[in-house]
Every structure is written in structure tokens, then in C-alpha cells.
Amino acid sequence: MKLTIKYFGLLAEITGLEEERLNIENKKIGGLIDAIINKHPGLKGREFQIAQNKKMVNKEDLVNGEEIALLPPFSGG
Amino acid sequence: MKRYSRHIALNEIGIKGQNKISNAKVLVVGAGGLGCPTLQYLAAAGVGTLGIIDFDVVEESNLQRQVLYGKSSLGINKAIAAKKRLEDLNDSISIHTYPHKLDLSNALELFEAYDIIVDGTDNFESRYLICDASIISNKPVVFASIYKFEGQVSVFNYQSGPTYRCLFPDPPLKGDAPNCSETGVIGVLPGIIGSLQANEVLKIILEIGSVFSGQLYCYNSKTNESQVLFIKKNQKKIDQIKKMLLKEIDHQKCQQDSVVLSIDDALKKDNAIFIDVRDLHERPTINIKNYQQIPLIEIPKSLDKINPKKDIIVICQSGIRSKNAVQILRDNGLKKSYSLSDGAAALLKQLKNKTMKTSKIKNVFKEGAISSDFIGESIAKHQSKTDIGAHNIFLGQVRADEIKGKTIRAIEYTAYNDMANQKFHEIREATFSKFKLSCMHIYHSLGEVKVGEICLFVFVSSPRRKEVFKALEYVVEEIKADVPVFGKELFEDDSHQWKVNS
Incomplete structure (x- = not known):
């Protein structure tokens, strides 16, 4: 399954990417994140939240969207 | 004076x-x-x-x-x-x-x-x-x-x-x-x-x-x-x-249910006509389909102007005059008349909320700093909305923090735009349902904003001042906590760090 992974803020800086297309076979978000960290070891231990199709999800949720975003702590305003 | x-x-x-x-x-x-x-x-x-x-x-x-x-x-x-x-x-x-x-x-x-x-x-x-x-x-x-x-x-x-x-x-x-x-x-x-x-x-x-x-x-x-x-x-x-009176009031409410209709129920009735029994000069004005203005005092002699085949929903300022009008209408055979439980202002708000819900999600972001001209014009635009009695404005300004001997010169903002706008929209809706507001506006900067410049502008308005104090604090705290916006703090020596909200 081909997904778009988006990186923001510090995470974009670490991966050097704002987004990429990845072929993912994981069923759960947790597995997907492990695969992403495997590809970008710099993300290990970083704090972030995960949004799937613009809605917050956690590691137990199933992968069923086309767009996954890794969001570092929000610092608007 | x-x-x-x-x-x-x-x-x-x-x-x-x-x-x-x-x-x-x-x-x-x-x-x-x-x-x-x-x-x-x-x-x-x-x-x-x-x-x-x-x-x-x-x-x-x-x-x-x-x-x-x-x-x-x-x-x-x-x-x-x-x-x-x-x-x-x-x-x-x-x-x-x-x-x-x-x-x-x-x-x-x-x-x-x-x-x-x-x-x-x-x-x-x-x-x-x-x-x-x-x-x-x-x-x-x-x-x-x-x-x-x-x-x-x-x-x-x-x-x-x-x-x-x-x-x-x-x-x-x-x-x-x-x-x-x-x-x-x-x-x-x-x-x-x-x-x-x-x-x-x-x-x-x-x-x-x-x-x-x-x-x-x-x-x-x-x-x-x-x-x-x-x-x-x-x-x-x-x-x-x-104790006694509250019981009695409950009892009366049950009996009156058939005369009084909530705004939600009234809006569900297809093809109903809305009759406004306030005096012609009373505000706010209502803009709704199938709307007629007949001041209460003229109702008895205006019965022939009302279509008896339709559901009739009577509106006034607080739901009292409308109840009297319904009594007159029902006494004259217009049995399908109902009094709107709340007044015109509440109806108007509900209508506004409805249009808001179907409206597209607004783009909250502005490129660069938010200028004082822009803020001034926003205030000026509201002078024609005369039901407003109080505005409250929050301006977030980029502060020249000193961190480990280095001073911040600007913040560069990025965001997960679509999701952020969706979140801003949800915050707006939640704020409207929690507080009695006439309108609200949110603007957030993207890109570089120098120290001393404005990066967040939140503007809430209401007929009453107490509402705007509570509402503004709520909106700003929600924005800080829930919206995916990221600030990169740029120092004078061109190094940077990622901002964390306290």
C-alpha cells in the first residue's frame, strides 16, 4: 500500500524531507511508525503525534488512510 | 452626558x-x-x-x-x-x-x-x-x-x-x-x-x-x-x-409544550411561515424564508393575511408576546400556530450557526506578520454590526527571548495547513456553542515574523462583555494546544531552535 508520509518542524529537519511516498505493509500505526524510524534513525526518541488523514491517531489504530503526518509538539501563537 | x-x-x-x-x-x-x-x-x-x-x-x-x-x-x-x-x-x-x-x-x-x-x-x-x-x-x-x-x-x-x-x-x-x-x-x-x-x-x-x-x-x-x-x-x-414553585413550573412546562416550539423543532417544519410580532423598529432583524411582520397589537385585525393551511411559528423578542399571539391565533381557529421558545436573537444565532456549518472551512493563515492596519480595518468592519456591545482582542507578539546567551530575532512558522484550518474551524464551532458570540475571527502568521511583530490575532465579539472575556481565553488556549503549527526560533547569529509552547 502506497502512503504519503508528511514531516513537520524539527522532524522535517531531521529527515531532510517534507514528505515522501512509502510502500507500507503494516496493519497498525505502531508498526508503520517503527518502519519509518527504521528508515530515518534520527527520529528515534523524538516526541511526536501522528495524524492519519488529518485526524489524530495512536499506535493501536489501524492504517486505513492515504496520508500520515508526524507532528512534533505544537508551538503556534 | x-x-x-x-x-x-x-x-x-x-x-x-x-x-x-x-x-x-x-x-x-x-x-x-x-x-x-x-x-x-x-x-x-x-x-x-x-x-x-x-x-x-x-x-x-x-x-x-x-x-x-x-x-x-x-x-x-x-x-x-x-x-x-x-x-x-x-x-x-x-x-x-x-x-x-x-x-x-x-x-x-x-x-x-x-x-x-x-x-x-x-x-x-x-x-x-x-x-x-x-x-x-x-x-x-x-x-x-x-x-x-x-x-x-x-x-x-x-x-x-x-x-x-x-x-x-x-x-x-x-x-x-x-x-x-x-x-x-x-x-x-x-x-x-x-x-x-x-x-x-x-x-x-x-x-x-x-x-x-x-x-x-x-x-x-x-x-x-x-x-x-x-x-x-x-x-x-x-x-x-x-421547592414548591419549581415543581409547579415543571408542571406548567409540561402542559405548555404543545404551544411552545424550540428553535430546532421550528426549523425542522417544512413550509412553515414565520410571523414576527415585534414592533417594526425592534432589532435584530430576521432574514428567513416565509417571513411576515405583524406587530402583536395588529394580530387580531390581520388574521386574513395569514395562510391558515400552513404551520405558523410566531417570533418575538423573548417568547412572551409570541405566546400571546399564539393564543389569539388559536382562539381564531389557527390551531397550527406555535410560539418560538426563545426570542429573535436566539433564532438569528441558530440560523447563523447553520450557515456556518455548511460554509467552507476558512483559511486562517496569513503570510508574514499581521499588520496593525489589518487589525484596525478588522475593528472598523464591525462598526456596522450594532448588536455588538463588546469586542475582545488577543494579539500574540514575537518576543526577543534570550536563550543561552543568544537572542531571538524572529520566528518562522510552518503548519500542517489543511489539518490546522480544520482544527481552527472546530475551535470556532465549539466556541460559538459554548459562548454567546456575535462573531469571531482568527488569523495566524506563516513564514518569518520578526520580534515585536504580531503572529496571532484573535477577535471575538458579543452583545455582552462577560462573554468575550471567557471566550477569548478559551479560543487562545485551544489554539495553543490543538493546532499543528510549528515555530522555528531564529537567533541573531543565524542558528535556530524549535519552539515549545509553555
Whole structure:
């Protein structure tokens, strides 16, 4: 399954990417994140939240969207 | 303010006190012998919102003491005739008329809209109703009564003080107590006593001096004698009334369900016609399909203008006049008429919310800093929205923090745009449902914003100031916590770090 992974803020800086297309076979978000960290070891231990199709999800949720975003702590305003 | 210069000259009042008076909302129940002088002085003093409720019409025998009326008022409802005279006396205040009887079905709703209730009635039924409704709605009552040459004044339910029920726990049997028409009264007496009531009202508003709370002032105009009796609080009676009345109100509500319709239910009715029974000048104006304006007073002679085959939903300012109109309509065979439970303002808000929900999600982001011109123009744009009484504005400014010897020169913002706009939209909706707001705007910068420049602009507006204070704090905290925006703090030496909200 081909997904778009988006990186923001510090995470974009670490991966050097704002987004990429990845072929993912994981069923759960947790597995997907492990695969992403495997590809970008710099993300290990970083704090972030995960949004799937613009809605917050956690590691137990199933992968069923086309767009996954890794969001570092929000610092608007 | 020239009008009030003699008030302002008093140390106890001044501009601040005069503003208190103009912000006050006073309901006068009964526009007869007592109500006339009270209303006259309260209007002259500039009490900003005056409500007058009276079902009666002016008769010739009233003119001996009810000084607001003249020959031209004969046969006219007292609330309406009083308003006409008072508007000439002071056109800078707003006067609301309720040309019907105060009863259990309307008292609480009406009291809710005012700060102080003036009891100028002449029968026990109304006095006990006013007393009980004031206990439930927690409003002070400035009470007076007159009998031949004697008058009494007290302030009930003021700062948890004694109530009318503490003085006379239970109503006398019907017919036991006479009123003016049966016994007679010296015309100047209500003038004196009603003026004392106005004086008590103003002291309550101004928070000066002392009022007749826990005291019954008795005056005899024949002997010039006066005395003050002390009233003891009867908490047991008060608690009993609270319990009993709330039960009774629940009971009435159940019975009335068929007449009253909630806004949601009203909007669900297809092809219903909306009849606005407010006077033509009343605001806010409503913009809805199948809408007709027929002031309450004209309803009886306008029945032929109403399509009897359709559901009829009657609107007014607070849901009271509409109930009367429905009564008239139903009595004339228009059985499918309903009174809208809330007033025009609530309906308007609901309609706005509906359009908002179907509207597209707005883009909150602006490239670069938010200029003071932009902020100024936003404020200017709201000057035509005259239902607004208060704005509250939050401006987030980039601060020159010093971190480990280095000073921030700017913040560069990025965001997960689509999700952020979705979140801003959700925050907007939640804020509108939590607070009574007329409108709100949010703008957030993207890209570089230098220290001292504005990066977040939140603007909330409401008819009332209390709402905007609470609402603004809520919006800003929600934005900080929930919206995926990321700040990169740029230092003067071109190094950077990622901002963390505290």
C-alpha cells in the first residue's frame, strides 16, 4: 500500500524531507511508525503525534488512510 | 452626558455611577399609581433598559394620580402609553413593553432579563408571584404599597435578605384585601411612595447609602408620621417556596409544550411561515424564508393575511408576546400556530450557526506578520454590526527571548495547513456553542515574523462583555494546544531552535 508520509518542524529537519511516498505493509500505526524510524534513525526518541488523514491517531489504530503526518509538539501563537 | 450633569456633579455618582445607571436593567411591574412616578424618575435618571409590564388600559379615574397619562392615553394599554411619554422624556434609553399580565408562565423568563424588579402592583396575587419568582431568579424587589393615606416601602430579596413571604408568609383569601378602586387613595401618596421606590432602585444600582432591606418603611401622609419596622428572615418559608414553585413550573412546562416550539423543532417544519410580532423598529432583524411582520397589537385585525393551511411559528423578542399571539391565533381557529421558545436573537444565532456549518472551512493563515492596519480595518468592519456591545482582542507578539546567551530575532512558522484550518474551524464551532458570540475571527502568521511583530490575532465579539472575556481565553488556549503549527526560533547569529509552547 502506497502512503504519503508528511514531516513537520524539527522532524522535517531531521529527515531532510517534507514528505515522501512509502510502500507500507503494516496493519497498525505502531508498526508503520517503527518502519519509518527504521528508515530515518534520527527520529528515534523524538516526541511526536501522528495524524492519519488529518485526524489524530495512536499506535493501536489501524492504517486505513492515504496520508500520515508526524507532528512534533505544537508551538503556534 | 449633559442631560445627567447634575448627577455627575455628585461625588457619590460621577461618570462612573452614571455609567452604572445606564447599564442597569429595571423591570417595573404595574404602570399605575406607583409605577408612573417610579418610571418617570428612572427614565429621567437614564436607566439604560426599562421594562414595563401592565395588562390594563388607562381610564379617566386613573388620571388623578397616574401622572404619565393624559386624555390622549385613555383606552390605551398602560405599558404602551407609558413608553410613549417616557420616550419623549429620554430617548437615549431602551424601553420594552409587555402589554399583558404577569403570570407564572412568563415571570421567570422576564425576570431573568432584568437586574432589579419594581413591584408597583395592587393585588396580592401579583405580589406573591413577584416574591416567589424573585426568589427563584434571585433578583431584588423594590416593593411598595398604598392604602388611603398610608404607604409602605421595602426592598426584598436583596443580598439574600428577607422577602415579602417573610413579612406575610401566605396570601389572604380572595376578597379579603381591597384595592384602590374600592377604597380610594389620595393622589399625591403614590407620587411620594413611587418616588421612594425609584430612590431605592438607584441606590441599589449605584451601591451607595443603605436601602430598606430587612425593613418596612411606613409613611402616613395625613399625619406626616413615619416609622421603620424590622423584618426577620424566614428561611424555612423561602426554602419551601423554592421547592414548591419549581415543581409547579415543571408542571406548567409540561402542559405548555404543545404551544411552545424550540428553535430546532421550528426549523425542522417544512413550509412553515414565520410571523414576527415585534414592533417594526425592534432589532435584530430576521432574514428567513416565509417571513411576515405583524406587530402583536395588529394580530387580531390581520388574521386574513395569514395562510391558515400552513404551520405558523410566531417570533418575538423573548417568547412572551409570541405566546400571546399564539393564543389569539388559536382562539381564531389557527390551531397550527406555535410560539418560538426563545426570542429573535436566539433564532438569528441558530440560523447563523447553520450557515456556518455548511460554509467552507476558512483559511486562517496569513503570510508574514499581521499588520496593525489589518487589525484596525478588522475593528472598523464591525462598526456596522450594532448588536455588538463588546469586542475582545488577543494579539500574540514575537518576543526577543534570550536563550543561552543568544537572542531571538524572529520566528518562522510552518503548519500542517489543511489539518490546522480544520482544527481552527472546530475551535470556532465549539466556541460559538459554548459562548454567546456575535462573531469571531482568527488569523495566524506563516513564514518569518520578526520580534515585536504580531503572529496571532484573535477577535471575538458579543452583545455582552462577560462573554468575550471567557471566550477569548478559551479560543487562545485551544489554539495553543490543538493546532499543528510549528515555530522555528531564529537567533541573531543565524542558528535556530524549535519552539515549545509553555
